[in-house]
Amino acid sequence: MINTKAILAAAAVFATTFAGASVAETRITYKSAKAGTSYYQMGVQIAEAMKAGSNGEVIVTIEEGQGSVQNVMEVRARGADYVFTTPPVLVRLAQGGKAMFKDKSDPAFDDIRALFPIPSLTMHFVMSADSGVTDFAGLEGKSILLGKGSFGAREGAKYLKIFGLEGKVEIADAELSNAVAALKNGQIDGFVTAGSWPAPNVVEAAASTGVSVLSLNDEQVAMTKRTRLVIPAGTYAGQDEDIVTTSLPVVTYTTTKMDDDTAYQLTKTYWESKGEMASAAAWWGGVDTDLMSNITGKIHPGAIRYYEEAGVALDDAQK
Template identity: 75%
Template sequence: MYRLATSFALALAVGASAVAAQAETRVTYKSAKAGSSYYQMGVEIAEAMKKGTDGNIIVTIEESQGSVQNVMEVRARGGDYVFTTPPALVGAAEKAAGAFEGKGDPKFAEIRALFPIPSLTMHFVMSKASGAADFAGMEGKTVLLGKGSFGATEGEKYLSLFGLEGKVKIADAELSNAVAALKNGQIDGFVTAGSWPAPNVVEAAASVDVNILSLTPEQVAETKRASLTIPAGTYAGQEADIVTTSLPVVAYTTSAMDEETAYQLTRTFWDQKEAMGGSAPWWKGVDKALMVNITGKLHPGAVRYYKEAGFELTEGQM
């Protein structure tokens, strides 16, 4: 009788484990290079999904070489693939334009958005000792742009747009050296792009008195980028809001993902966002206002959540 009861209990346990295994959904999340802020965001999202679904959704983080690669992999991935990229790159992929010229694929038309994540935000950081409190004040100063990054390319573009081309000395150094170089007086400022609060800007503002430059509405319009406001008090010594520009970044999947998984991913993200912001302040920059930056279609599962939660969606997003 004891053996029979034990066998029955074991059978129940095995059956329960099988049901649990069937209920578990595994998702791959591909974002950025290991060690980057966006890779860390992926880790935080994975933890939030596990916590918010009681372990029913398990997210595996994959290192990426960049947003273009993330989009390109749509061609070979299935319904368990989530990736991040600026919305503009999704549009380019669908049109086989820009980085995707000659590389078009019908699967690009199946890309669907889930939720926004922190935007790539431009920071123009100048030491107060340099006297530069606006872009005109950068003339004659030494500025570090870095090399090969979005921030470097965008920073160079802005110098040209605002009449500073050839009037600013560009330091020949890596962005990783920016804070030390600013503290030592080797440079007057640096340009960086990342989610806010940006760790290197936090470090700079805590080490040296700095001015983080604001753009005028006219300058924002010239850049043709999305406007973004960094609230006063985000950085040490920052007494006023900073108006700058950003490149929106969104978490995507494809129509191959089932509706329930997309719904749970989206719901859990928004449910856990406040808790994530408690340990990583960059999540505080994500709110309903960023939804307008999603220019393509949302996954039907995400649409279901947004309608339930009372989000206003555009016709193009549904």
């Protein structure tokens, strides 16, 4: 004879247990960059760190991004689980309805809130040792590979123009993926790349060919209107001095739809896991709380709770 009461009681226990498990698990969608890039790999590392650091309570799914602008645009249709990366300047433009966001304003942009900084897009002007080039004036008459369509290519072309080198440098017609091989073969004198540091292609070039990564002086940094960044001596083979260059800060964001506890947990786990992530990938070594000054907009209240507990100073505009 079937014991109906026993079955119902067991079902109730199962339902309660299942509900408790589902409540304990938080699922996040992390929109990063194109697959195969360093920023996509950073997203994978963050997902692994969140799972480990939260004892499986936070599960992060990585989505391939099609660009920082698109990451911001998707805020309009996403929910409380949406986390994405983008430079702070794009958030500011979106909230002001300017530039690429002109005529595309949306109230959802005003709800964007920062969580934590990640490695910045860092400019590298890499010249072969054989070229003898050690400063920007020496680029005249040299062959440089800028690549095509990337932030680094656009930024590199801009710097050549503002430093008075437009038309005085031969621009190689090749993809950036061929830069190291072309440098080794003497087909080019140098290349320009932007990404987290240490940059893998610069590491390879420095170890195999010998390179000089150019530094900018304070006047040149000011002319670029970018953020000054110092790559410490010893980062690349043969680099005996600090490299002064520029960067475009990148930050991880969510919106006010995310509850405070989840934002707190994400932020706390990120910072507590950063040391372990750095042991696996050197680009995390350049991230510390000094980068918090790159966040020019508001920070999520849940993240603010963590920063206050950790004694990280925030300015009024971030609160």
